[in-house]
Amino acid sequence: MLMQRIKSVKAAEEALRYLPGGVDSPVRSLKSVETPPLFIHRAKGVTLMDVDGNRFTDFCMSWGVFILGHGYRSVDKIIREAVFNGTSYGLPTPYETTLARLVNQHVPSMEKVRFVNSGTEAVMSAVRLARGYTKRDLIVKFDGCYHGHADHLLVAAGSGVTGLAESSSAGVPASFTASTVSLPFNDFDAVKELFRKKGTAIAAVIVEPVPANMGVVLPHNGFLQYLRDLTTRCGSLLVFDEVITGFRLTMGGVQGQTGIRPDLTTLGKILGGGFPAAAFGGRADIMDLLAPDGPVYQAGTLSGNPVAMQAGAATLQALVRHDYHEQLETTASDFFTDLSKAIRGKSISLSRAGSMFTLFFTPRTPTSFAEVKKADTRRFGAFFRYMLEKGFYLSPSQFEANFLSIAHNTRDLGRFVRAVKKFEEL
Numbered sequence: 179m180l181m182q183r184i185k186s187v188k189a190a191e192e193a194l195r196y197l198p199g200g201v202d203s204p205v206r207s208l209k210s211v212e213t214p215p216l217f218i219h220r221a222k223g224v225t226l227m228d229v230d231g232n233r234f235t236d237f238c239m240s241w242g243v244f245i246l247g248h249g250y251r252s253v254d255k256i257i258r259e260a261v262f263n264g265t266s267y268g269l270p271t272p273y274e275t276t277l278a279r280l281v282n283q284h285v286p287s288m289e290k291v292r293f294v295n296s297g298t299e300a301v302m303s304a305v306r307l308a309r310g311y312t313k314r315d316l317i318v319k320f321d322g323c324y325h326g327h328a329d330h331l332l333v334a335a336g337s338g339v340t341g342l343a344e345s346s347s348a349g350v351p352a353s354f355t356a357s358t359v360s361l362p363f364n365d366f367d368a369v370k371e372l373f374r375k376k377g378t379a380i381a382a383v384i385v386e387p388v389p390a391n392m393g394v395v396l397p398h399n400g401f402l403q404y405l406r407d408l409t410t411r412c413g414s415l416l417v418f419d420e421v422i423t424g425f426r427l428t429m430g431g432v433q434g435q436t437g438i439r440p441d442l443t444t445l446g447k448i449l450g451g452g453f454p455a456a457a458f459g460g461r462a463d464i465m466d467l468l469a470p471d472g473p474v475y476q477a478g479t480l481s482g483n484p485v486a487m488q489a490g491a492a493t494l495q496a497l498v499r500h501d502y503h504e505q506l507e508t509t510a511s512d513f514f515t516d517l518s519k520a521i522r523g524k525s526i527s528l529s530r531a532g533s534m535f536t537l538f539f540t541p542r543t544p545t546s547f548a549e550v551k552k553a554d555t556r557r558f559g560a561f562f563r564y565m566l567e568k569g570f571y572l573s574p575s576q577f578e579a580n581f582l583s584i585a586h587n588t589r590d591l592g593r594f595v596r597a598v599k600k601f602e603e604l
């Protein structure tokens with residue numbers, strides 16, 4: 179079956195006249211996988227429907243947002259009711275406190291929380307706060323970790339930006355990134371060396387505790403604890419960017435699994451229940467430095483949006499009420515056992531954390547960005563196009579994660595595994 183893309187192609191032509199690249203976020207152009215445009219009409223459960231009427235089983239799930247599947251009933255219901263009462267007031271609502279309390283309950287290191295509109299904004303604000311608190315400038319990040327597109331964090335930033343040359347973006351003055359150092363992920367010695375030389379100048383170490391924006395890469399045993407120990411010793415803050423991993427791996431994120439308590443945490447994606455909401459939070463003594471009580475300025479017209487807050491709370495409540503993480507883990511572990519068998523002998527490796535995974539087109543599972551970059555992206559492109567033709571929409575880059583939701587059933591997953599098995603055996 180060769181799918182029709184007449185309406186998608188036309189939609190893209192029209193979009194290109196008014197939107198640079200025809201998209202609002204670069205990876206959506208499907209350029210890196212050399213695939214014609216895909217314009218979406220609607221989504222339900224695990225199914226994405228494009229404007230031509232093609233249906234795909236979604237393994238991107240809006241980049242991990244929809245852990246309950248698209249259009250989960252109780253969340254949809256709340257959203258409809260919320261919209262009825264108005265969609266923004268420019269004054270506080272009890273819904274912000276409800277969601278903040280839920281966040282604090284499941285991620286106790288987030289003693290206080292501030293809501294913002296995107297992961298980018300959350301990280302940017304957390305970094306400003308870390309600098310304000312420590313009165314230091316230097317920020318340490320890791321190669322291949324993505325923390326949104328704030329100027330000073332676009333250094334060796336993985337995923338959508340790996341296609342671009344040098345400093346991850348044009349338009350960023352060298353002076354803006356001069357206070358950012360990027361080290362190889364999982365490299366104990368590099369961290370030790372930097373702390374030995376500059377420890378007392380480091381405001382914060384920011385890390386995706388399980389990186390997903392270079393594809394899923396697992397931290398070595400003890401690496402995160404090592405970051406905790408060194409930052410504590412030098413008076414620097416440890417920031418966990420759990421925008422993807424928060425509420426994905428467990429309700430408590432990576433910090434809940436490992437018992438490592440960061441000073442600040444950023445959340446996004448699942449948190450907003452499908453709306454543009456994100457958060458940063460952490461130690462109360464640090465958070466209280468934010469305006470209006472403190473000198474670190476941060477604000478937002480639509481921050482803590484009432485519809486987003488209620489959609490987010492409904493999502494978290496559904497996850498807890500039905501113990502969905504346990505269900506997801508059972509489904510996922512069977513799926514990954516089968517998927518591992520299906521890729522045998524194909525020079526593909528599977529990297530997995532909970533319900534997120536990457537199929538790397540390298541024989542050995544990468545543990546750093548340098549290893550990730552050895553993946554055969556041309557072969558990945560062929561795989562992406564093959565899977566799309568079979569009716570599966572994967573995250574459209576070798577350097578991204580795929581996501582399962584509780585809406586993926588064993589039939590969907592079985593079909594996926596069989597398709598992968600047939601790849602290159604045609």
Ligand SMILES: *Cc1c(COP(=O)(O)O)cnc(C)c1O
Nearest residue numbers: 296297298324325326419421422
């Ligand atoms: C998605 C993501 C961001 C950026 O969030 P946006 O809402 O896209 O701005 C930041 N950090 C991590 C770890 C992410 O996965």
